[in-house]
Amino acid sequence: MKKIILCLGLLLSSHSVLAKDTVTIYAASSMTNAVGDLVEAYNQQHDSYIVTVFGGSSSLARQIESGAPADVFLSANEKWVSYLVEKKLADIDKVSLIAGNQLVLIKPASSPTQSFKLDQKQEWNKVLDDSRIAVGNTDSVPVGIYAKEALTNLGVWSDVKSKLAQTNNVRSALALVERGESALGIVYKTDALLTDKVEMLQSFEPSLHGAIHYPLVQLNDKLSSKQLVDFIQSDEARSILNKYGFRTDMGNEKFAQ
Structure with missing residues (x-):
């Protein structure tokens, strides 16, 4: 029953x-x-x-x-x-x-890096060393498209494009930085605010990329x-x-x- x-x-x-x-x-x-x-x-x-x-x-x-x-x-x-x-x-x-949203550069919270000049090639090379920049696919994923536009307008795209760890979505890029598998990441501000495992290093000026x-x-x-x-x-x-x-x-x- x-x-x-x-x-x-x-x-x-x-x-x-x-x-x-x-x-x-x-x-x-x-x-x-x-x-x-x-x-x-x-x-x-x-x-x-x-x-x-x-x-x-x-x-x-x-x-x-x-x-x-x-x-x-x-x-x-x-x-x-x-x-x-x-x-x-x-x-x-x-x-x-x-x-709308904002594009930001993030690092693992444990990283000692405290400042970063986005338009300085040597800054990217110094922080990255043998690591990667976590970002959405730069041909199809919106955050990756915005990132490529910003890096191109900053004049550093040709120097960093070989050091990208491209993902299928922004949350996957965030996760790579959270786990310390990437020294840097380019995500939306709203994603960076969700976790204490990453810190924002810099914000990209909206004029550097298409409107988000x-x-x-x-x-x-x-x-x-x-x-x-x-x-x-x-x-x-x-x-x-x-x-x-x-x-x-x-x-x-x-x-x-």
Whole structure:
């Protein structure tokens, strides 16, 4: 009898989840913690079941292109949302910029390095020695694309490009520095603030690279998708994003396809 009751309870529990309208959000790795809090706050007001998938924006966009069941996409740059718009998998009228970020140079907390001049080649060589710079893939991962632009404009790209440890997303780059496997890393400020195992050495001037924007796009006409998108643009959501160090005062900044 107990087995029957247990099975019935499991069936009812499963039915309860299935009865809810499921919304799947694909979000950039740098948004992992913030989106977790956003979903928790959203669930207190709505009865939808939210599925979160995190990864590099390039990887997520290609998964969506291949038919992954995403309802909402939150990218760490505009390029990969534009890619989906061009493929007619996203509507430009349903894109909004919700946050900005800052690019920083980090080191392991145990490293003795205290100062760093970003435009001095000898500084990079001295600190790196036989080590590497942890960074997202410079051809596809947003943080890596921004890093390459910044290093190029600083005039040091040709000197450091052979010393990069390129990763599939920003959190993997952060982990390399946390573990001391890379002497330096280039990540977002919001990622560096999450751990006491790394320290920020320098911030890159925003003029050195493209604007770091997080575009949010609703990928279908489901009411539940729209409700989640609307919530992520609310004052409550902005407060959560601010808590993690994201900039939400977007002003007149617009999505540029």
